[in-house]
Amino acid sequence: MKRQDRPFQKLWVPERLSGKTFNLMLSKTKKSFWEGATTTTYGYNGAPFWGPTLVFQQGERVTLNVTNALDEPTTCHWHGLHLPAAMDGGPHQLIAPGKTWQASFEVKNHAATYWYHPHAHESTQKQLTYGAGGLIIIKDPLEAALALPRTYGVDDIPLVFTSRRFYENNQFSFEGDRDKYGDFLFANGVLDAEIRLPAQLVRLRILNAEIERGYDLGLSDNRIFHLIATDGGLVEKPVPLKRLKLMPGERVELLVDLSRDAYGSSLDLMSFNAGQAFGFPGAESQQPRRPNGGLLNAIDFRLLRITVGLTTPVAVTQLPSTLVKNPNFTPADVQSRRTVRINGQPGGNPEFYFDQGAYDMHQTNHVVKLGAVEAWTVVNNRVFGHSFHIHDVQFRIVERSNGPIPAHENGWKDTFYIPRNESVTFVAKFEDFASPTDPYMYHCHMSNHEDGGLMGQFVVVKDPTAFQQTQEKAVTPEMLLAAEKQTGKRVTLETHNKPLVLHFIEQSCPCSRDSAPFLDRLAAQLGDSCQIIGVINATSPQAKAWAKQTGIKLPLLADPDRKLITAYGAERSVYTTLVAPDGRIVKTYPGYSQAMLLELAQKLSQLTGKRLAPLSVSAAPKVLTSGCTFPKA
16 A cells, blocks of 8 residues: 655653553554544553553552453463463463453562563464553662663653554554564554654663564664663663664663754664565565565664754763673573474474474473473574563573674573574573463464464473373373263253253363353353353362352352262363253263364254354364363362
8 A cells, every 4th residue: 555755743652550550451442544544453541552551660569450342352461571370361361352350460570671462362463463562661679779761751762663554444454474564664553753852861662562573773873872671671781782683572771872962853763674684574575565575674664753852951861881780590500401493384384383283272381390490492493583482481591503692682581583593592490480270371472473373381380290281181082982971871960941061170270261161152142041050179169269260150060079070970170061951961072172162052052942153162172172180089
């Protein structure tokens, strides 16, 4: 779509929210990017694109209430934060339309720039494309003691860069991997953005929020700027740079010295993407446009016009010589090593995955011992570069296969660029939080790759040897045979003149938590024409607590002694038994999957005579998967 040149527009600086309790609502909004046209967008708290900046204090406990006002599920991930996995906001913490999810945790991270964004499996790229996201600024005593610019919106500027492509009707183009590169650059959701900054040291907090494109940052006059912080905290001393590569999900804090610039003069913050080696995301040619082309590809382009204004009364003009003292990991600290490989699908398919296969929400890829210091080596065996991100921890990069670690990476990181045919090793300590049921993610932060399956998950547990791997939950031929033998038997419950579904739940099993919402949705459609009950190995108070924690609406039948569970032959959780109105078992399913849920919905429609709306099952496992073994009563 051709666009005429337009005048610069004032950079929008997101509202800043402080305190200990934060309320966020994600909803559809709209924004006029072109004169006379309106584009549908997503924003938090009514923002036309993006959302407010949240300010946390290290050591304080914060509570965040996130309401989903969209007509689709979402999540809210606190990118870069060290917190319990159940509070992480990854794919397992879905927020249904119209619902509110609460996260509460102690702020443990160092002062730095972090962000929040949706992380629903296979929907992340779409919701980011529409504009969902926001920055987080954490403050701590060490940073507060330094003479740094920190007047928000004046000399301390939040900058979120991304790009979008438009259809002729002025709506965002979204076609998954075919829309990896936008044609028009946004700064905080503004086209052709300009800001007036004082003639002194200014601090730029920069996030690359692209779908896939990387940036090679620099200033139009080629002057030196100084990096003072990476993803997870301040570096030990300012790092002088003229160029800095920044990939999707990465953040940096830069100091730019404008003290010698004349009032009214201007310069541009640029991305020097012309001439990048193949594999650099966005180095592909402009043509053909799809799937790898884009109007900003393989060229140098402006990110932000900076106009120099008056010096402020409390100007910072002296560059600090030192910042903080960061600890380093030594080889002796490392207790465990593991390797993760980025591969491609067999037969030349362009999709990417880790190790042996695409992401499966119901498979644990790695088990980490609580308190362990681990070295992870990520090997990129494919023909393209990636942006690797891991949840929960901030790490230190200790080795790059292509040479010495650059000075600007000698700080706390949670995301890094791994070029094609190279490897990167980082060291992290997995401390404070353990859960055998709630995983953390690791993935490529190019969200089209993430949605396509380039993601894995790990749990942190106190005793890895006692952890029951999710892989052990495969449905065996013996389980299928035993379930088949249940067909035709009469139930022991009082017979009702309507179909009955019993869904068996183990109170600490993540598969129980993940599978029950599908039964909830069926129950909502069927109403009084069918009875769907969850049978849980818990006391009545425990059952009520489980329902409140998970948000499940199904009526729960407490079975702490497992009498009913045993009577129905439910060897593990997420067994489901369908009973006809005459009291005979129609079918027992020893687990759940996409096909199983669709079959159950079809049978219930036949038994009740009700026509059901299509059941969305994309979040369910593709293969029949059982849950945890019920503990002995």
